[in-house]
Amino acid sequence: MALLRGRGYASVNYPTGMNLGGDPSQALIHATTTGTFVISLSSVDLGQGIKTIAAQCAAETLGLPIANVLVDTADTDTGPHCMGTFASRGTHRVGNAVIMAAAEARGVMLEVAAEELEVDAADLETDGTGFIRLKGAEEKRIHITDLALAAHFKHGRTISGRGIYLKEPSAPVPETGEMDPDSCQAHACTAAVVEVDDETGVVEVLELYNAYEIGRALNPAMATQQVEGGAWMGVSHALFETTEPYYPSREHGPRDFAGYLMPGPADIPVQHSLFLERPAGNGPYGAKGIGEMTANAPIPAIANAIFDACGVRLESMPFTPERVLRGLDALRLKVEEPC
Amino acid sequence: MPSQIVSLVVNGERREFIAVPGATLLASLRESLGLTAAKRGCAQGACGTCTVLVDGRPEVACLVAVETVAGREVRTLEGVAAGGELDEVQSAFVDCFATQCGFCTAGMIMVAEALLERDPDPSEEDVVEAISGNVCRCTGYRPIVIAILEAARRRRAKSPQEEAVAR
Numbered sequence: 001m002a003l004l005r006g007r008g009y010a011s012v013n014y015p016t017g018m019n020l021g022g023d024p025s026q027a028l029i030h031a032t033t034t035g036t037f038v039i040s041l042s043s044v045d046l047g048q049g050i051k052t053i054a055a056q057c058a059a060e061t062l063g064l065p066i067a068n069v070l071v072d073t074a075d076t077d078t079g080p081h082c083m084g085t086f087a088s089r090g091t092h093r094v095g096n097a098v099i100m101a102a103a104e105a106r107g108v109m110l111e112v113a114a115e116e117l118e119v120d121a122a123d124l125e126t127d128g129t130g131f132i133r134l135k136g137a138e139e140k141r142i143h144i145t146d147l148a149l150a151a152h153f154k155h156g157r158t159i160s161g162r163g164i165y166l167k168e169p170s171a172p173v174p175e176t177g178e179m180d181p182d183s184c185q186a187h188a189c190t191a192a193v194v195e196v197d198d199e200t201g202v203v204e205v206l207e208l209y210n211a212y213e214i215g216r217a218l219n220p221a222m223a224t225q226q227v228e229g230g231a232w233m234g235v236s237h238a239l240f241e242t243t244e245p246y247y248p249s250r251e252h253g254p255r256d257f258a259g260y261l262m263p264g265p266a267d268i269p270v271q272h273s274l275f276l277e278r279p280a281g282n283g284p285y286g287a288k289g290i291g292e293m294t295a296n297a298p299i300p301a302i303a304n305a306i307f308d309a310c311g312v313r314l315e316s317m318p319f320t321p322e323r324v325l326r327g328l329d330a331l332r333l334k335v336e337e338p339c
Numbered sequence: 340m341p342s343q344i345v346s347l348v349v350n351g352e353r354r355e356f357i358a359v360p361g362a363t364l365l366a367s368l369r370e371s372l373g374l375t376a377a378k379r380g381c382a383q384g385a386c387g388t389c390t391v392l393v394d395g396r397p398e399v400a401c402l403v404a405v406e407t408v409a410g411r412e413v414r415t416l417e418g419v420a421a422g423g424e425l426d427e428v429q430s431a432f433v434d435c436f437a438t439q440c441g442f443c444t445a446g447m448i449m450v451a452e453a454l455l456e457r458d459p460d461p462s463e464e465d466v467v468e469a470i471s472g473n474v475c476r477c478t479g480y481r482p483i484v485i486a487i488l489e490a491a492r493r494r495r496a497k498s499p500q501e502e503a504v505a506r
Contacts (some may be wrong), residue, residue, distance in 0.1 A: 047440030047477055225436050225482060232479030257474075258385040265467045265480035 001199040005206075008304025009191040014293035015182030016283075017089040022169035025089075026080035027097035029058060029105050030160035035130075035148035037062060037105065037159075039071045042079035043094045048291060049222045050090045056218055057095045057284050061102035062109070063126025064144060080164075088289030091218065092183060095284025096165035104161030109144070112151045112159065116142055184280035186288040187213040190231065190297035193269075194305040196312075198328055201321030203306055205235050205269040208298060213276040216286035220275065223290060228271045230294020235269065236262045237295065238302040239318050345409050349374070350418025358405050365389045365400035368415060376416035376445040380474070387473030390446035391415045397453045399472075416445040419452060427497065428452055428490040437486035439477030446473050451487045459495055463488065 017023050028040040039058055045051040051071040059066040073079070082094065106126075113132040114121035117140055125135050133141035142150075151157045170180040193207040210227050217223040240261040245253050254260040279286025299317065307313050312327030340360040347354055349372060356371035368374045368391065377400055380386035384402040391400045392414040419426050425433065428451045438444045447470060454461055454469040461469070466487045467480075475483060 047438070049439075221436050225439065225478065228481060229439060229477050229479045233476070256383060256385070257381045258383060262474065262476075264474075265470050265484060268480050271479075271481070 001197075004196045004198055004309040005193070006196065006305045006307070006309025007191060007193050008301050008306070008308050009189060010297045010300035010304060011187070011189040012293050012296045014088060014186050014188070014289070014296070015184075016087075016092045016186060016280075016289035017167055017183045018083070018087045019181045020170055020179070021167035023083055023087075023089065023093065024164055024166040025082040025093035025097050027054070027094065027101045027163040028080045028160070029098070029101040029163070030158060031105065031109070031144075031148045031151070033148055033152050035068060035144035035146075037064070037069050037102070039069065039098055039101070040079050041071065041073045041094060041098075042076040042082040043085055043090055044073055044076075045071075046085065048085065048090060048226070049219065050085060050094055052222065053091050053095055053218055054098045057098045058102040060285065061099050062106050063128055063132075065128070065130055068130065068144060080162075088186075088291035088293065090289070090291065091287050092280075092283055092289050093165045093167075095218070095287060096282075097163040099163065099284050100165070101161040101163030104163070105159055106161075108151075108157060108159045108161070109147065112155055112157050113142055113147055115155060116147060116150050183282055184215065184288045186215065186290055186293055188227075188290075188293055188297050190234075190301040192298060192301040192305040194302060194309055196306055196309040196324060198310055201324035201328070203239055203302070203319055203321075203324060204267075205239070205298075205302060205305075208235075208269050208271045208301075210271060210273040210294075210297075211276065212273070212290060212294075213278055214290045215280040215283045215288035216277050217275045218285060218287050223275060224273050226290055227273045227294050230292075231271060231298045232263065232268060233295040234298030235267075235302065237317055238299045239263070239320070242318050242320075245318075245320065245322075343406065345405050347405075347408065347410070348412045350414055362405050363401055364391070364393075364398070364403040364405045364408060364413070367405040368400060368413070374415050374417050377449075378442055378445060380442070385474070386443075386446075387450070387470075388443050388446040390449045390473065392449055392453055395453060395456060397450050414449070414452075416448055419448065427493040428455065428487065431486040431490035431493060432483075435482050435486035435489055437478065437482040443473055443475045443477075447475070447483055451490060454487070455491055455494060459491060461488070461491055 029037055031037050039054055043050050054071050055066050055069040058069045110121040110124045113124055119134055123135050124132055130144050131141045151159050167183050172179040189211045191209040195204045208231050280288050303314055342357050342359050345358045377391050378388040380388040382401045384399040389400040390397050393408055394412050428448050450469050466484050
């Protein structure tokens with residue numbers, strides 16, 4: 001009886017956005033009197049971080065500090081339309097819509113600044129700290145707060161912008177089957193290191209190596225968090241979660257969350273994560289979606305690692321001790337049987 | 340059984356309210372007192388998201404009949420950010436990206452507050468044990484463990500004299 005160590009890997013390609021298209025999201029942006037840019041969205045932040053990403057995209061496009069951006073996702077009845085935060089589409093669709101809206105608002109901002117400073121708008125630039133200044137003559141500048149006040153009370157202008165990203169529907173060509181099913185694809189590979197106890201059948205995931213090609217990690221800390229949190233969920237699917245466990249009788253199965261197993265804080269593997277960035281041509285600053293794919297690759301990687309460790313090929317989740325032990329029994333039987 | 344008037348000291352303030360028979364501490368906090376930081380997750384003591392401190396000890400408020408803690412000190416997340424300023428645990432959760440959807444966060448922070456209260460310098464194993472009754476479905480736990488260790492460091496750095504006295 002021994003602890004058997006094994007390694008396995010698996011890869012995943014994952015489409016961003018709804019297959020076949022017809023998949024829009026909108027954003028509106030306007031400056032308040034004091035130069036805060038409010039982004040109105042119907043996209044909901046349920047923890048995936050779309051408010052942070054939207055604020056980053058707007059700040060980058062406007063050329064202003066992120067503190068000058070406020071994201072309002074208050075009401076799907078009154079906000080600009082969003083198809084929803086699903087299909088790993090939020091960063092891609094909403095990010096693109098916000099960039100388009102912010103680019104229009106930036107244009108107005110520079111026009112008003114040009115009037116205030118009595119220069120040509122094409123000669124203006126943002127310095128990233130809140131000032132709009134004349135290229136080559138940096139002392140000639142105006143702060144966004146003063147500019148927004150002037151726009152409202154002197155020039156009668158709204159510094160605002162509209163944005164939408166629409167992936168148009170793509171029907172297959174009947175003769176060839178050719179189509180454009182998605183906007184871009186993210187790619188990932190996970191390698192798992194496991195230990196299988198051949199006496200108890202318990203599988204422990206010791207390490208996960210996650211490599212993700214996601215176009216561009218707009219917020220590397222949040223992207224890492226998504227990868228490692230998603231990998232945790234993959235481990236949970238792979239080893240624990242089921243409402244129909246491999247027990248002799250359904251009566252022994254979980255009836256509530258006290259009996260529905262998930263890995264706790266002491267069960268987590270050591271994770272090593274890195275990003276490869278090959279910007280997507282149609283992504284916001286090159287980004288692709290990584291929402292859902294993060295739970296995918298760990299599961300087959302763990303199955304492959306179990307096979308590497310003990311020769312048992314499991315094809316149904318979760319990889320419970322019962323399944324591992326039955327697999328080991330079947331292997332021993334095979335060896336003992338004369339051919 | 341009639342409803343009764345129950346009195347608690349919540350976040351340092353005496354609060355009185357009418358509790359129906361069998362009312363839990365969680366329901367009382369959320370519905371009678373309007374303190375909604377503690378969340379109702381599983382409602383059977385398995386997920387920890389309703390954790391509050393009763394006389395400094397973490398309790399799953401969904402399992403506590405409110406009349407059994409009448410007159411006691413209850414501390415909720417609302418009482419942690421004194422004067423609107425985030426404390427060391429809260430700011431470490433923000434800085435270490437220890438939240439995603441946020442549903443477990445209130446319970447995690449209260450468990451961490453209780454841990455750091457009784458042990459200002461916990462080991463990683465201590466932290467893991469402290470949060471082992473709290474379920475997180477987003478983060479994979481690692482950022483939460485890191486945040487609590489970071490909070491302990493910040494709190495110790497903030498009060499080096501107090502720490503010296505304690506030793």
